[in-house]
Amino acid sequence: MGFRAVNGQFSIKWFIFCVIFVIFLVLYTPIWSDDNNPRMRSQTYPGFANPTPGENLANAPKVKDHKYFVHTSKCMIPYIDPFSEGAMKQYSPRTFIPCSNDSELVSTLYDVNLKRYVLHINEPVAHKLLNSTDKQFNCFYREILHGQEAETYDTLAPSKYFSQDYVVPLHVDGMLLDCETAEVPPVKIQKDAYMFIQYQEKQPAVKPRKERAPPPRKPSVIMYGIDTLSRINLRRTMPVVYEFLKGPGWYEMQGYNKVGDNSFPNIFAIVSGYSPEKAKEHVCDTDKKGCLDEIPMIWKYFKNASYLTAYAEDESGSNTFSYLKPGFTKKPTDYYFRPFLRALESKMDNYNCPDCRMTYCYGRRLANSYIYDYCRQFMQRYVEERPIFGMFWSNHFSHDDYFMPSAMQHKILGDLLDYEKDGSLEHTIMIFFADHGVRYGNILSLPEGYLEERLPMMFIYLPPWFRKQYPEYTAALDLNQHRLSSNFDLHNTLKHIIEMGGTPDGPKLPISYDCPTCQSLFYPIAENRTCPEAGIADHWCTCEPYKPIRSLDWSERIAPRVIEQMNEYFVLKNLSHLCSNLSLNYIHNTEIKTGLEITWDDELPELETAIYRTKFKVKQNSADFQATVVFNNITEAVKVNVESISRTNSYAEDSTCINDKIAKLYCICFSDLKS
Structure with missing residues (x-):
């Protein structure tokens, strides 16, 4: 009896030891390696960047650190639980609201033999809508005609009657459609709108005098964008989409960090490689009419590489290149959706979702349905026979309500x-x-709010043939999922894709102007990369922690100095006659940038000059701001770029007296002052 007890204790101890040993092996052993592949062991990459000296790409640790999105020697971006207690107290899933419960009376079909669109009338739907099988009805369409300038449509062509399985003429790119009873006066049955990617025959290439080896296969590129959606909020509000994006071939850039405040500087960095400020210095002022036509946008490079191009957005008022901007004077891409959007806005019944300023429905359909149908047609018509590039962007459901993606x-x-x-x-x-992520609202009051704002989602899908043909690029992208990256890197990646389809001795495309240290994501990013090396300013950088200051009286003097500089900014911009001087109401918090070597438990160092982040409220309209500043606690000198200060609550009703896209963030118009 005694022997069995001792033996049982020994077995339990041995079992516990084995469990601990197994856990140690799992946590501290790389889960993949390729030591037997000499090519992968010694591979280096010419061009934008090479691995850190001594770093073996194949043997780079692949164990996911569930405490961090990025955990390197120079950057630690903490992983945020999207379902934390604080977030779930605010989270309210939205209910999907259909634009119409009626079935589609007229469908558009594509005849692959004719290579033409066909309008098919669904008779059973007509009988249901008419509540009769005998009533006669007629259907008409009006072609949407392009205007002289790229941003407008000119007018609608006269109504044209059509019958069953009508073949749409090739010149018709968009139409508004009406079906009505044959009685007098007629009664509307259904109204709809359709846009078409009409097939264009590819011009035969001129045969070279000398026979050459066929060029490498060119991958098509489709950019599918959603406004104001962080990787944290994607996990919270769209878990079924997130699960899909975890599938084979998808790579999540968990260190992707925005480079500017709102949509324009972030998307502009991707498509041009410039910040608006640098473009103004070296190319032209994006606030001036005609400038956006001159900027070397990425679709121009794709066009020069024989790609067909397309660009579409679903919201006219907040369109990336037209919101407080002059837009394009020339059609920027082969297929451009904006003229059709303007027709939808002016001729269809429009509806907003609850608490949203943007249009939710155009007629019977969701605003973004038009965009992604346009994208689908673009791929269906061309992707099998020639390379295409397209950017398709949706604002309407996510911009104003950061929980609406759940619906x-x-x-x-x-x-x-x-x-x-x-x-x-x-x-x-x-x-x-x-x-970017959420830029204003209660969710920013959470401790992780600054990460919600600065870490947009970013997933890249590589098709199987690409992964097989370019294993080194695939391995680099896989590695880079947990390295710091930015919009400028994505710009370089797009140019790298263009170069892949060219000849080996072809010209190299210029890398991002604003960030000469940025690179293609198909090359390994250095383990010790910093925010400046990725073109990310201190205010947006999420790599280094900040620690709240609660005991130092001088820290309360930072916010008033920032406000002084904001008021000076109004003078310099000649806006002081329109914008009220700001005055401090109270300080939400002040934090000091600690550096990676200091833990939360360490005492704060005695620093004369340091970087701080301060969040404060002003008396004028209770506006909230967050600023990153360099502050000297002896001289009280403050160094801050006013145009990088974040506005963290809505400014829609505060700055109606001015149209300056950046100054609107800070200006509280005299005419909009609230008591």
């Missing part, structure tokens, strides 16, 4: 599944991304 997740998943079902993803590098 749209099945719609977005359906789009992605449709592209997959069509076989389009077999030919396409797809970039599923956002510009």
